[in-house]
Structures are given as C-alpha cells and as structure tokens.
Amino acid sequence: xxxxxxxxxxxxxxxxxxxxxxxxxxxxxxxxxxxxxxxxxxxxxxxxxxxxxxxxxxxxxxxxxxxxxxxxxxxxxxxxxxxxxxxxxxxxxxxxxxxxxxxxxxxxxxxxxxxxxxxxxxxxxxxxxxxxxxxxxxxxxxxxxxxxxxxxxxxxxxxxxxxxxxxxxxxxxxxxxxxxxxxxxxxxxxxxxxxxxxxxxxxxxxxxxxxxxxxxxxxxxxxxxxxxxxxxxxxxxxxxxxxxxxxxxxxxxxxxxxxxxxxxxxxxxxxxxxxxxxxxxxxxxxxxxxxxxxxxxxxxxxxxxxxxxxxxxxxxxxxxxxxxxxxxxxxxxxxxxxxxxxxxxxxxxxxxxxxxxxxxxxxxxxxxxxxxxxxxxxxxxxxxxxxxxxxxxxxxxxxxxxxxxxxxxxxxxxxxxxxxxxxxxxxxxxxxxxxxxxxxxxxxxxxxxxxxxxxxxxxxxxxxxxxxxxxxxxxxxxxxxxxxxxxxxxxxxxxxxxxxxxxxxxxxxxxxxxxxxxxxxxxxxxxxxxxxxxxxxxxxxxxxxxxxxxxxxxxxxxxxxxxxxxxxxxxxxxxxxxxxxxxxxxxxxxxxxxxxxxxxxxxxxxxxxxxxxxxxxxxxxxxxxxxxxxxxxxxxxxxxxxxxxxxxxxxxxxxxxxxxxxxxxxxxxxxxxxxxxxxxxxxxxxxxxxxxxxxxxxxxxxxxxxxxxxxxxxxxxxxxxxxxxxxxxxxx
Amino acid sequence: xxxxxxxxxxxxxxxxxxxxxxxxxxxxxxxxxxxxxxxxxxxxxxxxxxxxxxxxxxxxxxxxxxxxxxxxxxxxxxxxxxxxxxxxxxxxxxxxxxxxxxxxxxxxxxxxxxxxxxxxxxxxxxxxxxxxxxxxxxxxxxxxxxxxxxxx
Numbered sequence: 001x002x003x004x005x006x007x008x009x010x011x012x013x014x015x016x017x018x019x020x021x022x023x024x025x026x027x028x029x030x031x032x033x034x035x036x037x038x039x040x041x042x043x044x045x046x047x048x049x050x051x052x053x054x055x056x057x058x059x060x061x062x063x064x065x066x067x068x069x070x071x072x073x074x075x076x077x078x079x080x081x082x083x084x085x086x087x088x089x090x091x092x093x094x095x096x097x098x099x100x101x102x103x104x105x106x107x108x109x110x111x112x113x114x115x116x117x118x119x120x121x122x123x124x125x126x127x128x129x130x131x132x133x134x135x136x137x138x139x140x141x142x143x144x145x146x147x148x149x150x151x152x153x154x155x156x157x158x159x160x161x162x163x164x165x166x167x168x169x170x171x172x173x174x175x176x177x178x179x180x181x182x183x184x185x186x187x188x189x190x191x192x193x194x195x196x197x198x199x200x201x202x203x204x205x206x207x208x209x210x211x212x213x214x215x216x217x218x219x220x221x222x223x224x225x226x227x228x229x230x231x232x233x234x235x236x237x238x239x240x241x242x243x244x245x246x247x248x249x250x251x252x253x254x255x256x257x258x259x260x261x262x263x264x265x266x267x268x269x270x271x272x273x274x275x276x277x278x279x280x281x282x283x284x285x286x287x288x289x290x291x292x293x294x295x296x297x298x299x300x301x302x303x304x305x306x307x308x309x310x311x312x313x314x315x316x317x318x319x320x321x322x323x324x325x326x327x328x329x330x331x332x333x334x335x336x337x338x339x340x341x342x343x344x345x346x347x348x349x350x351x352x353x354x355x356x357x358x359x360x361x362x363x364x365x366x367x368x369x370x371x372x373x374x375x376x377x378x379x380x381x382x383x384x385x386x387x388x389x390x391x392x393x394x395x396x397x398x399x400x401x402x403x404x405x406x407x408x409x410x411x412x413x414x415x416x417x418x419x420x421x422x423x424x425x426x427x428x429x430x431x432x433x434x435x436x437x438x439x440x441x442x443x444x445x446x447x448x449x450x451x452x453x454x455x456x457x458x459x460x461x462x463x464x465x466x467x468x469x470x471x472x473x474x475x476x477x478x479x480x481x482x483x484x485x486x487x488x489x490x491x492x493x494x495x496x497x498x499x500x501x502x503x504x505x506x507x508x509x510x511x512x513x514x515x516x517x518x519x520x521x522x523x524x525x526x527x528x529x530x531x532x533x534x535x536x537x538x539x540x541x542x543x544x545x546x547x548x549x550x551x552x553x554x555x556x557x558x559x560x561x562x563x564x565x566x567x568x569x570x571x572x573x574x575x576x577x578x579x580x581x582x583x584x585x586x587x588x589x590x591x592x593x594x595x596x597x598x599x600x601x602x603x604x605x606x607x608x609x610x611x612x613x614x615x616x617x618x619x620x621x622x623x624x625x626x627x628x629x630x631x632x633x634x635x636x637x638x639x640x641x642x643x644x645x646x647x648x649x650x651x652x653x654x655x656x657x658x659x660x661x662x663x664x665x666x667x668x669x670x671x672x673x674x675x676x677x678x679x680x681x682x683x684x685x686x687x688x689x690x691x692x693x694x695x696x697x698x699x700x701x702x703x704x705x706x707x708x709x710x711x712x713x714x715x716x717x718x719x720x721x722x723x724x725x726x727x728x729x730x731x732x
Numbered sequence: 733x734x735x736x737x738x739x740x741x742x743x744x745x746x747x748x749x750x751x752x753x754x755x756x757x758x759x760x761x762x763x764x765x766x767x768x769x770x771x772x773x774x775x776x777x778x779x780x781x782x783x784x785x786x787x788x789x790x791x792x793x794x795x796x797x798x799x800x801x802x803x804x805x806x807x808x809x810x811x812x813x814x815x816x817x818x819x820x821x822x823x824x825x826x827x828x829x830x831x832x833x834x835x836x837x838x839x840x841x842x843x844x845x846x847x848x849x850x851x852x853x854x855x856x857x858x859x860x861x862x863x864x865x866x867x868x869x870x871x872x873x874x875x876x877x878x879x880x881x882x883x884x
Binding site for chain 2: 078079080081214215218219220221222223224225226227228230231233239264282283284355356357358359405406407408409410442443636640641643644645646647648650651669670671675676677678679681682683684
C-alpha cells in the first residue's frame with residue numbers, strides 16, 4: 001500500500017540501499033547479456049541470506065549482447081524526465097554510451113522496485129520522489145555492472161582490473177586491448193557480485209550535474225514516434241468510451257443499449273463498476289454510440305451541492321474553531337489578545353482539474369497464454385496491478401503490466417481507486433476477452449470525471465507586537481481530506497498531513513503558532529494535484545505573510561530573512577532570488593514585484609514575479625526562480641521543471657476553476673477550463689543552488705511560490721489583495 | 733470510399749464523411765503522431781497541414797478534405813520543418829511531448845510564412861496550441877533559433 005508515503009513520516013533524503021534491506025544481485029539474461037539489480041530482502045529480519053541470482057523482473061540494468069544498455073525504470077515518466085534521470089545515474093557509474101541507452105518501465109516486482117521514499121513496500125511514482133528513491137540504488141547497479149564487466153575483461157586479457165578503463169561502452173587496456181560491453185556481458189554474468197561497490201566521488205562526475213546534457217528521449221517527441229497509451233494498437237483491438245453518471249455517486253438504474261448498438265461500428269454496451277462502456281471498432285464510433293445511448297441514473301446517494309454552496313459552508317466553518325490541531329506552539333490566544341496589531345484574512349481556493357493533455361486511458365487484453373495484459377500510465381504501479389488482477393479475477397502473477405509514458409499527469413495518473421485501469425479490464429472481461437479493449441476517456445470524461453484538487457478555505461490571523469515583531473500566527477484550514485477520499489483509513493479527528501503540509505511546516509520563527517484543520521465530507525472525488533497540499537498552503541501562507549509584512553512596515557524579503565535563522569536553506573534560496581531580481585533595485589515603469597518562498601517535497605523554491613496590471617488584466621512579464629533541490633542530477637531538467645511549474649501555477653491562479661452546479665461539473669473542456677497559453681507565459685530565469693546533499697524533489701516544488709509571488713506583486717500594483725482564486729474572479 | 737492524399741500517398745478511406753479527419757488518421761490509417769486532446773479545436777494537439785495550412789483535424793470532417801494534400805507530423809519535411817525539429821532538440825523543448833506534434837506543425841507553418849517572427853508573432857501563431865507542461869518559454873526560444881537557422 002502507498003500509506004507509508006502518503007501518511008507516514010517522510011524519511012530524510014539520500015535513502016540508503018543497505019545490505020539489511022536490499023540485496024544486490026546479478027545474473028545472465030535469458031536472451032543474453034548481464035542483469036544487475038536489487039531486491040528487498042524478504043527474510044532480512046530473520047538474518048537469512050539471499051544468494052539467489054536476480055531474475056529479469058528484478059533487474060535495474062541490462063547490459064545487452066549488442067553492447068547497448070537497457071535501464072529498467074521503477075518509476076513512471078509523465079513528462080518530468082524520470083527515465084532520463086535514472087539513465088543518467090546508470091550511465092555515470094557504468095560508463096555507457098548514451099546513443100545505445102534505452103529505458104523501459106519495469107513492473108511486477110515490489111521487492112525490486114518498491115519506492116524507498118514510501119518505505120520500499122510499493123512500486124509507484126509520486127511526491128517528487130523518483131530521485132530520492134533511486135539516487136543510490138541505480139548508481140550502485142550501474143557501478144556493479146561496470147565492475148563485473150571490468151573483472152571479466154581482466155580475466156579474459158589476464159591483466160589487472162585496475163589497469164582497465166571504461167568509456168562510452170568500451171573497455172580498454174593499453175593501446176591494443178579493446179572490447180565492447182556486449183563482448184564481455186556473458187562472461188561478466190558468470191562472475192560473483194562484488195561485495196563492495198564504491199561510487200564515484202562527486203568531483204569525478206561527468207553526467208550528474210552536467211548542464212549541457214540533453215534529454216535522451218527528446219527526438220521521438222518531435223517526430224510523432226513517441227507512443228503513449230492512446231497510441232497502443234493491437235490486432236483486433238476495440239475502443240471503448242465510458243459512460244459515467246452526471247453526478248458523483250449516482251449509479252445506473254436502467255439503460256437501453258439498442259440505439260447505441262444501431263450506430264455503425266458499435267460492438268457492444270457493457271457494464272463497468274462505475275457505469276457503462278460503449279465498445280466500438282474505433283473511437284469515433286464509440287463516441288457516436290454513446291450519444292445515442294439512453295441511461296437512467298439512480299441518484300440516491302449522489303452529491304447534489306454546487307461549489308458555491310460548498311465554499312460558503314467552508315467559509316462559515318473556517319470562522320469557527322477547528323476540529324483538530326495540526327500544530328500548536330506557545331499561547332496563540334494570549335499572544336493575539338496582547339498584540340498591538342492583528343491582521344486577519346480569509347483565502348478561498350476552488351476545485352482544480354489536472355487537465356493533462358492525454359485524457360485518461362488504458363488498454364487491456366487476455367493474451368494467448370492466458371495472462372491479462374494492461375497498458376497504461378502506471379503511476380500507482382502496484383496498486384494498479386492488484387486492481388487489474390482483482391477485476392479480471394486472476395492471481396496477480398497472471399497479470400502483466402506495461403508502463404507507458406503519459407501525456408502529462410500532474411497527479412491524475414496516480415488514483416488509488418485505479419479508475420481507468422479497472423474500467424479497461426472490466427470492459428475487456430465483459431466481452432469475454434474476445435478482443436483487446438482500449439478504454440479511452442474523452443476530454444469531457446476526463447474533466448468532469450472527478451478527482452480534483454480539493455477546494456479549501458484558510459482563515460488566517462497574525463499578531464504583531466508594538467515593535468512590529470510577528471508574535472502570533474493562526475491558520476485554520478477547511479476542506480476535504482485527500483487520503484480519506486481515496487480510501488486510506490484515517491481515524492476520526494486524525495490530521496491528514498496532506499491537508500496541512502506547508503502550513504503546519506511554516507518555516508518562520510513565530511513563538512505562538514497554531515494550525516488547525518476542519519475536514520469536510522463532500523461527495524466530489526479529490527486527489528493530489530501537482531504539489532498537493534502546498535497548492536493552497538503555499539499560497540495562503542505566503543500571500544498572508546505579505547499582508548503581515550505590510551502591516552509591520554517591513555520589506556517582504558528582509559522580514560522573511562529575519563525569521564529564518566533556523567532554516568539556512570530557506571534563507572539561502574531567498575537571498576539568491578533577491579539577488580537575481582535585484583530586489584530593492586529599480587523596477588521598470590509600470591511594473592511591480594512580489595516574492596514568495598516555499599518548501600515542498602524536501603526542496604526549497606523562491607520566486608520573484610514582475611507584473612503589470614492594466615484595466616484589470618494582470619500580465620506577468622518575468623519570473624526569477626531559485627531552487628535548492630540537493631544535487632541537481634539533470635540541471636537542464638530541473639530548469640525545465642521550474643519553467644513548466646511556473647506556467648502551470650500561473651495558469652491555475654489566473655483562470656483555472658472547476659465549479660459545480662447542483663452537483664454537475666460546469667466545465668467540460670478547454671473552452672471553460674483554461675490552462676495557461678503561450679501568450680501569457682513570462683520570461684523565466686532559474687538558478688539552482690549548489691548542494692552536496694542527496695537529490696530532493698523537482699517535479700512539483702516550482703508550483704507553490706508562483707501564485708503568491710504574483711499576488712503580492714499585484715497588491716503592489718493595485719493595492720488589492722487577491723484572496724479568492726482564481727484572479728479572474730477578483731479582477732474580472 | 734473517400735480518396736485522401738496523406739503525406740504524399742493516396743489512400744481510399746471507408747468512413748462516414750462526418751468522421752473527423754483526426755480519427756481517420758489515428759484509428760483507420762494508423763498515423764498516431766497526430767494527437768487527440770479536446771475534440772473541439774481548443775488545444776491544437778491534432779494540428780495537421782491541409783495544403784500547407786495548419787488545420788485542426790478534430791474539427792475537419794473527412795468528407796470536407798477533398799483534394800487537399802494532408803501533411804501530418806510523420807510526413808512533415810522541408811527546410812522549415814527540419815529547422816524546427818533541430819531547434820526543438822537543441823533547446824530540449826518537450827517534457828511529456830504529447831502536444832509537441834501540434835506545436836511543431838504550427839511552428840513550421842509560421843516559419844514557412846514569416847522567417848523572422850517576433851515574440852508577439854509566435855504567441856499569436858501558437859496561442860491555439862495548449863501545452864499543459866507549459867514548455868512555452870522554450871517553444872519561443874526554439875522558434876527563434878529555427879528562424880535564425882533558416883536565415884542561415
């Protein structure tokens with residue numbers, strides 16, 4: 001289960017692959033070559049040894065007989081560059097030739113691919129944890145493979161291993177001995193696994209931290225050759241579109257399939273756990289068949305409230321006392337009562353859709369050998385595997401999962417209810433497995449199909465003493481619990497840390513600080529959305545801090561720095577962005593600047609936004625961004641993720657809002673739900689702070705500071721505080 | 733049967749004339765580089781060229797194509813196309829890559845008409861192409877780089 005990652009304490013960076021927990025192994029591959037990998041030692045506690053060789057389902061690195069290297073990725077790539085990152089770790093230590101490197105998604109063995117950031121007990125990708133989990137084990141696998149190849153060459157040439165060099169897939173001794181990896185792979189596979197596998201010293205790195213390195217997988221993304229799940233084509237494959245109830249929680253009461261089946265190309269209408277599916281020869285026929293279908297819904301249990309009602313309720317409750325406390329330092333009430341000045345504000349956040357470019361989909365079939373095969377964006381890899389097996393009614397060992405790259409994700413491909421995976425398998429099973437089925441949600445299904453960033457209200461108060469010192473801070477958060485909504489059992493009154501992360505971890509030194517939570521029960525399905533809790537806590541805390549700094553008559557950067565003595569990483573990142581933007585220096589006429597700082601997923605990011613406001617229209621011209629993410633494995637990927645996060649975050653605060661009327665989602669496509677377009681994209685400058693620490697998150701941490709940095713700049717331009725998102729609501 | 737010229741090759745398509753060109757290309761012809769994103773001409777992922785003009789395949793009934801030459805990402809060639817692809821690789825534009833077929837089709841069409849586009853020209857030409865990864869900053873850089881390459 002993913003519980004450890006989601007609910008448990010987050011382990012420190014640089015997770016060790018110790019011999020106690022994971023065993024290094026190697027073997028000959030069935031088709032030839034050398035496999036090196038790890039497994040979780042099942043009997044570690046009993047002290048038993050596990051000397052068996054790794055099997056292909058446990059490998060991280062396959063040195064192929066043709067000399068190429070296949071990296072088997074434990075992590076899903078939704079565009080964030082995880083495949084490239086893992087390949088970089090392997091190439092660095094192995095000395096492989098980038099032009100012969102391939103990465104494929106690996107599945108089906110938790111013992112090998114369990115996410116170390118989640119305790120190693122489940123394979124999956126999320127929480128910006130790919131590098132955290134992989135940093136040691138993929139480098140170690142690459143280094144072990146190299147040692148074994150060198151040992152094989154040393155034996156073949158009868159020379160000392162120390163005299164053999166490795167460069168770009170070639171082993172050399174002196175001027176006359178030379179062999180490709182493929183020539184030595186079989187011999188290497190017969191050798192013992194090295195007892196000690198030293199890793200390169202950082203000063204010797206040529207790939208890790210190399211800012212000139214380009215993503216190895218970019219070419220296929222310029223020619224149309226990169227295949228996603230939507231592009232999977234199998235012999236005899238049918239395409240299905242889902243039929244979901246218009247209101248969350250409703251069920252099929254009755255339906256008449258005849259008009260749908262009368263549409264040319266429609267093969268069948270089948271029942272699925274969530275409704276129905278129209279199955280056809282191709283996508284268009286399925287879509288037309290669905291238009292003709294008549295369904296009556298049983299809406300007894302359905303959510304019928306609109307988002308305005310839901311948020312009005314939240315606002316009322318936010319004004320009252322919280323149900324539970326996430327953090328209580330000092331004496332808040334006393335400090336507020338004794339404060340010379342109290343600042344108070346309420347911040348309101350809408351539901352948000354992930355709206356990834358590739359709508360949700362999955363492909364399922366029963367192969368000739370009886371194994372159930374599933375292709376999809378397998379972010380919750382193990383959970384989906386189990387769900388596919390359960391739905392098919394087979395043992396998990398009879399399920400083969402194919403991890404595809406996805407056209408974005410932003411959290412939506414990691415739904416613990418395995419929604420689209422189950423739908424694909426259920427549809428194929430309902431057809432008695434007579435054909436492979438691609439379950440393809442349309443844009444409308446994707447947008448109105450639930451699993452949103454929850455709506456939240458934050459009621460904030462701060463107290464300043466007579467000298468302008470921040471003596472009290474109160475943050476009451478009201479909204480749904482993601483963990484509870486996706487089915488993780490939380491006892492009543494327990495804090496879902498995801499609801500408060502970023503607020504309960506406020507870095508500023510405030511002697512009297514209370515963060516409260518009121519968890520609501522709403523029938524709108526919710527989920528993690530790029531940067532999760534920090535999507536709202538980052539905004540509420542950093543926009544409110546700006547209000548407090550203004551009340552204190554202090555500069556926003558200087559005031560923050562004065563309260564960050566205990567957080568040197570935060571202070572360094574803030575100083576860096578202030579220097580980049582020449583904070584306090586001259587600003588072009590008509591432009592205004594705001595700053596924000598936030599830690600998420602173990603990384604710290606600060607941003608300065610430069611805006612102009614004309615006739616109620618906010619334009620963000622420039623954003624400076626400083627990030628401390630530990631060692632930047634791929635600096636250019638880190639920069640790309642920061643740039644993308646800035647555009648993603650800007651689109652959200654400017655205009656994204658998912659609303660419901662009477663329980664029905666109002667926005668069904670990109671006309672009503674409006675991510676950022678190129679004409680609103682600012683210039684971005686990113687600085688990565690040098691660090692010797694193990695890598696921390698990159699995919700998500702660029703999002704949270706952007707909204708408050710822009711809001712704080714807009715306040716300087718207009719005097720108006722943007723406390724209800726999106727800005728279009730306040731300024732429109 | 734509907735005759736189509738796709739990437740220089742003649743095809744006979746057995747489809748309802750109302751069927752969008754997008755689904756003809758993807759599901760019947762097997763050219764999957766052209767992507768489905770919205771179905772209502774809001775995202776640009778399905779951009780193809782009809783006689784060189786960028787066109788939303790999702791809103792183009794196959795019966796309306798007539799004798800227009802269809803170019804998809806798989807068949808996109810020529811100086812502008814090569815410059816755009818090379819620039820996309822040099823600048824490392826793609827993240828997930830899903831929208832990039834459409835972005836490249838739109839960028840190549842822009843450069844075929846305007847060899848020295850400004851930021852405003854690029855924004856205007858590509859504002860119909862959504863990128864949820866928001867690679868826009870690099871798209872602008874890459875279009876400028878491609879333009880410089882074409883100027884030689």
